Amino acid sequence: MDIARTPETPGGNVEMADAAPQPKAPPMIRRDDYRPFGWLVPETKLDFELGLESTHVTATLTVARNAKADPAPVIRLNGDGLEPESVLVDGVPATNWTMDEGDLMLPLTGEAHEIRIATTIQPSTNSQLMGLYASNGMLCTQCEAEGFRRITFFPDRPDVLSTYTVRMSGPKAQFPVLLCNGNRIAVGEGGDSHWAEWHDPWPKPSYLFALVAGDLVARNDSFTTMSGRKVELNVYVREGDLDRTEHAMESLKRSMKWDEEVFGREYDLDLFNIVAVSDFNMGAMENKGLNVFNTKFVLADPETATDADYDGIEGVIGHEYFHNWSGNRITCRDWFQLSLKEGFTVLRDQLFSQDMGSAPVKRIEDVRILRMAQFPEDSGPLAHPIRPDSYREINNFYTATVYNKGAEVIRMMRTMAGEERFRAGTDLYFDRHDGEAATCEDFVEAIEDGAGLDLKQFRLWYSQAGTPKVSVSLEHEGNTATLRLGQVVPSTPGQLDKQPMPIPLKLALFDRASGKHGGEQLVVLDKAADTFTFDGFAEKPVLSINRTFSAPVTIERDVPREDLVFLAAKDDDPFARYEAMQELMTGHLVAAVSGSLGDNDRAAARADIARALGAVIADATLDDLMRGELLLMPGQTHIAEQMLVADPGRIHAEREALKAAVGAVLAEDLVAMHARASTLPFTMDAAGKGARKVKTIALTYLAGADPERASALAASQYDSADNMTDRQGALMVLAGLGTAERTARLIDFYNRYQGNALVIDKWFALQASSLHPQAIEHVKALADHPDFTLRNPNRVRSLYMAFAGNPSAFHAADGEGYRMVADLILALDPINPQTAARFVPSLGRWRRIEPGRAALMRSELERVAAAPHLSRDTFEQVTRSLD
Known part of the structure; x- marks a missing residue:
């Protein structure tokens, strides 16, 4: 998900x-x-009589005692807001069942039984959008994490795997399309009604169940797998949205091909369906063979979707497709293992997006999201490990820590193992646990065995919350450079004392005169403090550390401003170059907010920053996508994270003052960059995307220095735009200004797109x-x-x-x-x-x-x-x- x-x-x-x-x-x-459930449920049959106001559900469960669990004389079938209309055991009405806080408690003797339960639910009143609910005249489901219990009574936990056969019936006019998991095995009709029967041959937990019924149209295509099987592909949307689904379909086909080539994973059904839903709590859901998506991550054309929207659609479609193996074929034993599927799948979708576009830019974007969402989570009252020890409500653990930090933790294993050995580890994981409900420990063991790594200490990343702080200092004497590293994992709620964790750090040492280095190296800091020496340096080198953001840590070092300017201009690692520029600006802003800068120091720092940004604008070796990243100012949240106690008002004032100062010094360069980028015709390649990116960034700096000039230029960009990226970028700048152009364009934007919910x-x-x-x-x-x-x-x-x-x-x-x-x-x-x-x-x-x-x-x-x-x-x- x-x-x-x-x-x-x-x-x-x-x-x-x-x-x-x-x-x-x-x-x-x-x-x-955790204890294994007392009963297995090898087969589940569901019969739905569909209606928006009322849907009747009959569930037939084949159950057998679980030999690996403690004896269970009573089976607990979870329910939420349900009332059983009838309960039969082996065809005989049961009278000895009771209710316990919504769950149905049914005593059972013997080794195996058939349980049949009838319920009626009201989809149209389900505003929680969990379980089966109505969305603009259609029916759809969301069952992760505990929504299935709002449909029927069932052991609604991820370690209960079952094969599902589903029969759906309803009015043809209201629900002409009937979809469910797996393969469609039969259809029929009678009078005004029709029905469809679906079977999913792969055992799955209840959270992966999905059903959709409505008046939908589909973009159809196919994909031939590496073993030669032809898979039917469909993207279902409402009438009128079909022409905005091409990018989604192409993203799906690219995902299927990439997963075969990079991870060796082949799709395993005859059919793969995507459905776009306008009322959805999440981004998308990986239900087996029937992915349900928020419309935001399906619909796109240049007139209504930005470049970021296009990238988001490709990434989310890849994410949900990759779950077919990392989440569906191998699922979670319990919800504490959520990062087993989500962290691993986020890493897979990040690697996919890197290969589909600019790898350096994608890496920078992923780190920016981590710092904006996960680092504050890690330093606040809701901090938790990627595998938490306890929870009260599982929905609250769909967090940036579980997803994004979880991905970074697995990426570190990949960094330490290397790509080939990491692939050997993941192959072993898929082979060893296919068809199982696994744990994070199972994954780590597979990487250990397949990649030949010792990850005993590394497991601390799964159990300790908090973002490690790594202190860095570089000394030089004779021909030797000495790197001193230390780590502290801060206290977090419920975890006051932390142990050192293995932290892989990529680094390079640059010669100041030549601007070159002798090769990138990997060091692993696995102690509270350690020292590394490097020979062959007649003069003190310039240190580039945590290249590619090899570890999700905060680097703390006292580095001269001239070294940051050097790295911002010369570092050959794109992320490290971006990081130097961010550090240059962040260091100045933190000092300014704290009141430790005098007027001369403030002016000198602003001049250095403007000079570094000017060099980025003038650097002909950069493409505009990367140029745009290097020009971005650090966000207020990131600046606040550098302070124990932050003053948002002062941060905002100092950041705007720096923007205005840079915009004033570089005004003509910014205008020229905007003009140059504006000459490029609209394309969806890297050059086109980069041009649109730097145009809007130029406007943001100019708005800080000269609002009237920026307003006129933004209004012109808005009026001449032939795509949503340019139009939205211009309107973003205008929305922050108090000019007449602002009101006119906001009114125009609304009138132009009224009726298009996403816009x-x-x-x-x-x-x-x-x-x-x-x-x-x-x-x-x-x-x-x-x-x-x-x-x-x-x-x-x-x-x-x-x-x-x-x-x-x-x-x-x-x-x-x-x-x-x-x-x-x-x-x-x-x-x-x-x-x-x-x-x-x-x-x-x-x-x-x-x-x-x-x-x-x-x-x-x-x-x-x-x-x-x-x-x-x-x-x-x-x-x-x-x-």
Whole structure:
């Protein structure tokens, strides 16, 4: 499953009862308490009589005692909001069953039985979008993590694997397309109704079940696997969206071919279906043979989708397809092992995207996401290892730590093993555990055995939370350079004392005169402190370290500004060059915010930064995609992470001042770069994408220095745009300015795309994330807009997640931004608790914020915590944020 990748009615206070009862804490679930389920379920048959208002479900389970489990005289069948209409055991009505907090408890004697249970559910009222629900006239499902129990009673846990046969019937006019997992084995009709029967031959857990029924059209294609089998491919969408599915289909075919070539994995069914759904909590879901996607990650054409949207679609389609092996054929034993499938699959989709485009740029983008989302998580109250030890609500552990840090941990194994030995390890993993519910330990053991690595100490990465801080110093004497490294893994909630972990660091030592180095080297820091020596340096070299971001750590070093300027200009590792530029700007901004810079130092630092950025603009050896990365300023969240306690107001002011200073010095260079890039015709190749990227970056710097000039240039770019990337980039800049061009283009954008939900999401997000001084008032007004609704997660995220990720507005000194997000949580929690809970972490960072704002953030968390009837999702996030 792909979590939402874009870090994208409230307004006024929600009335609270004077003495609200405290919600009951959900039970704590602990990894050490895992026990195999007492019963196997080798076969499951489901019969659906479909309807939007009411769907009747009959489930027939073949069960047998599990010899590997403790004796279980009672089988627990999980349910959520269900009432059994009938319960039969071996064809005889059962009368001895009971209910326990929603679960059906059924006593059983003997070794094997057939259980048949009938239920009726109401998809149209399922606003949680978990289980079977209605979305704009169609029926669809989302079962990960625990949604299947909202459809029928079942042992809804990932280690219970079953083969599924499903019969679906419903009105032909309302549901002309009937889809499920696996292969379609029979169809029929009678009168106004029709039916389809599906069979999935591969045992799977209930979280991978999927069903879709609706009025859909499909783009059809096929793929021939490496063994010569022809697989039918379909991308199903609503009428009118078909012409925006070509990129999705091509991305799917590229994913299938890449997985065969790079990991040796071949698809195993006769059919692969993708369905685009407009109401979806996540990005997409890897259900076996029937992937259900948020429309955001399927629909694209140049007029309505940006280059980033195209890249996102390719990456998410690859991610869900790769799950067929790393998640489906081998699944998780329990939810504590979530990173087994998600971390590994994120790494696979990252490597795929690197091979499909610019590998250096993709690596930089992935690290930026990690630092923006996961590093703050690792240093806050919600910090947890990639394999947590306990949870109250599993939905809260679909986190950047499990996904993105999990990918980095496996990438480190690949770095230490090398590509060929790592492939040997993954081949062994797939061969050894095919058809099983496995653990993270199973994966690590396979890499150990297949790659020939000793990973005993490395396992600490799975059990210890927190981002390691690596201290670096380089000394020189005679012909020897001495590198001193140290590591500290910070304390996190529940983990005060940490052990040193193996940290692979790629490095190079540059000769200052020639600008060259003698080769990249890999060192592994596996102690609290260690020393490495390098001979043959008559003069002190310049150190380039953590090249390609070989380890997810924070590097702490006191490096001269001239060394950073040197690396920003000469480092041959693209990530290291980007890192030097970021470090150059971040170091200046942290010093400026802390008040440690005098006027002369401030001016000198700004001059060095402008000179380095000017060299990037003038460097003819760079392509524009990489040039754009080198020109980007560090984000406010990243700057704040460098401080124990941050002042968002001062960070914003200093960052804008630096932008204005650079924009003033480089104004003519920026205008020339914009003009040069504007001469290139629209193409989807790297040159075209790079040109569009640097055009918008030029506008952002110019907007800081000369708003009127930038506004005119942005309006011109908007008016002449023949693609969404240019149009959205221009509107992003205009949205932060108080000029007449801003209002006119916002109105034009809305009128141009009214009715296209995905593009109108952009319209909301651009205003909510803007630097405009009235952004809070704009968000309040947008919350009352007729197109805004709390019932569509995309629309909620487009407005409020964009706002919560806008430090200058969210951290308003009077606390209004905090109140707005707390109001949203309270309003959204009864409708969609999974989406509501994802807004809590924005308030949970209060300990790392200056005291005045921190008190206001904590107060809003306490207000949410005091509300009656909070969901388990939100309750856990709020209480952990306050503890």
